[in-house]
Amino acid sequence: MATDTEATPIEESVRAALAKVQDPEINRPITELGMVKSVAVDAAGAAHVAVWLTVSGCPMRETITNRVRDAVSAVPGISSVEVELDVMSAEQRQELASTLRGGQAEKEIPFAKPGSLTRVYAVASGKGGVGKSSVTVNLAAALADQGLKVAVVDADIYGHSVPRMLGAEGRPTQVENMIMPPSANGVKVISIGMFTPGNAPVVWRGPMLHRALQQFLADVYWGDLDILLLDLPPGTGDIAISVAQLIPNAEILLVTTPQQAAAEVAERAGTIALQTHQTIVGVIENMSGMPCPHCGEMVDVFGTGGGQTVADALTRATGAKIPVLGNIPIDVRLRQGGDEGKPVVLSDPDSPAGSALRAIANKLASRQRGLSGLSLGLTPKNKF
Numbered sequence: 147m148a149t150d151t152e153a154t155p156i157e158e159s160v161r162a163a164l165a166k167v168q169d170p171e172i173n174r175p176i177t178e179l180g181m182v183k184s185v186a187v188d189a190a191g192a193a194h195v196a197v198w199l200t201v202s203g204c205p206m207r208e209t210i211t212n213r214v215r216d217a218v219s220a221v222p223g224i225s226s227v228e229v230e231l232d233v234m235s236a237e238q239r240q241e242l243a244s245t246l247r248g249g250q251a252e253k254e255i256p257f258a259k260p261g262s263l264t265r266v267y268a269v270a271s272g273k274g275g276v277g278k279s280s281v282t283v284n285l286a287a288a289l290a291d292q293g294l295k296v297a298v299v300d301a302d303i304y305g306h307s308v309p310r311m312l313g314a315e316g317r318p319t320q321v322e323n324m325i326m327p328p329s330a331n332g333v334k335v336i337s338i339g340m341f342t343p344g345n346a347p348v349v350w351r352g353p354m355l356h357r358a359l360q361q362f363l364a365d366v367y368w369g370d371l372d373i374l375l376l377d378l379p380p381g382t383g384d385i386a387i388s389v390a391q392l393i394p395n396a397e398i399l400l401v402t403t404p405q406q407a408a409a410e411v412a413e414r415a416g417t418i419a420l421q422t423h424q425t426i427v428g429v430i431e432n433m434s435g436m437p438c439p440h441c442g443e444m445v446d447v448f449g450t451g452g453g454q455t456v457a458d459a460l461t462r463a464t465g466a467k468i469p470v471l472g473n474i475p476i477d478v479r480l481r482q483g484g485d486e487g488k489p490v491v492l493s494d495p496d497s498p499a500g501s502a503l504r505a506i507a508n509k510l511a512s513r514q515r516g517l518s519g520l521s522l523g524l525t526p527k528n529k530f
């Protein structure tokens with residue numbers, strides 16, 4: 147088998163072709179990740195390429211094999227391609243993990259570093275069932291659809307529903323102590339549900355939740371992200387405080403329904419940002435009426451004005467203008483999309499809920515990330 151030093155011109159061409167093959171999970175060329183074990187081409191043009199997989203049960207083995215075969219067979223002069231798979235040693239995996247971390251020390255949360263260009267939005271609600279997870283997933287899918295690099299951390303440890311709603315049913319792969327998140331509809335996602343057997347309930351308490359969140363943020367290989375969305379559990383619990391500690395520059399998106407009772411609870415959830423010095427980006431009102439199936443007129447199932455009430459109250463409390471970013475109507479297609487793992491912003495973008503969610507995503511996408519967005523942890527500041 148030829149090594150780098152004695153590579154023939156055609157073997158060099160094969161290596162050049164392999165430099166364009168991306169690992170499906172890490173999204174970097176396999177040559178950069180030390181995954182090419184050997185390349186040999188015989189006189190008849192038969193290529194033999196050996197590839198190191200990160201783990202033996204790698205769920206991406208077929209995809210990697212196909213990508214390698216396609217890339218190499220396109221090289222002029224190659225008549226056939228044989229791909230052999232091998233598995234990295236613990237040492238190689240450590241080396242890879244360190245390459246991915248860019249030589250950084252372990253346990254660093256990249257989004258918390260000064261100068262991080264990733265916008266982090268923590269999606270919060272006062273109470274459960276107001277559609278916080280549905281909103282998170284749809285905003286993520288709409289932002290990814292615009293070409294942004296987006297990920298979701300399902301920090302709703304008790305009601306983790308994000309992977310199903312996104313259609314990301316795969317399990318994460320582990321490379322040493324780095325976790326590769328599955329992705330679906332262009333969105334990377336990690337959830338506690340991926341680490342618990344079956345549908346087992348999670349009965350963790352505060353400190354364990356904090357550690358789980360820290361791990362999700364530090365040990366998962368996210369790559370470069372434009373936007374990270376965190377789906378928080380409802381209410382003003384430990385996780386909201388953990389988020390503020392772990393990523394001080396995370397900004398809050400508050401989801402509520404038009405119902406006044408829900409609005410009061412949402413307002414309480416919002417005022418926690420005052421204590422943690424986080425920016426509230428705005429309020430999203432969900433379940434804002436439903437078109438009557440007979441006459442098409444809007445029926446205000448949950449009353450009206452809850453979103454505006456919360457926004458006004460938080461504007462008064464913070465002294466900064468907190469806008470209502472959008473009103474999303476009740477829409478069967480949104481619920482169906484969640485059940486089927488196909489967010490409505492993609493499956494039915496022009497539906498009333500789909501277009502309302504896309505409009506909110508557009509507002510988020512057009513926000514500029516500047517130094518003003520970075521928390522100094524001094525005073526509450528709110529701007530949109």
Ligand SMILES: Nc1ncnc2c1ncn2[C@@H]1O[C@H](COP(=O)(O)OP(=O)(O)OP(=O)(O)O)[C@@H](O)[C@H]1O
Nearest residue numbers: 274275276277278279280305433475476477481484
């Ligand atoms: N605008 C909407 N139209 C129709 N159904 C909706 C809408 N928003 C949410 N739903 C449905 O309401 C239910 C609750 O939504 P979701 O799980 O997103 O709420 P949540 O606030 O994240 O709840 P929790 O925090 O308790 O997990 C889901 O079945 C979802 O499909």
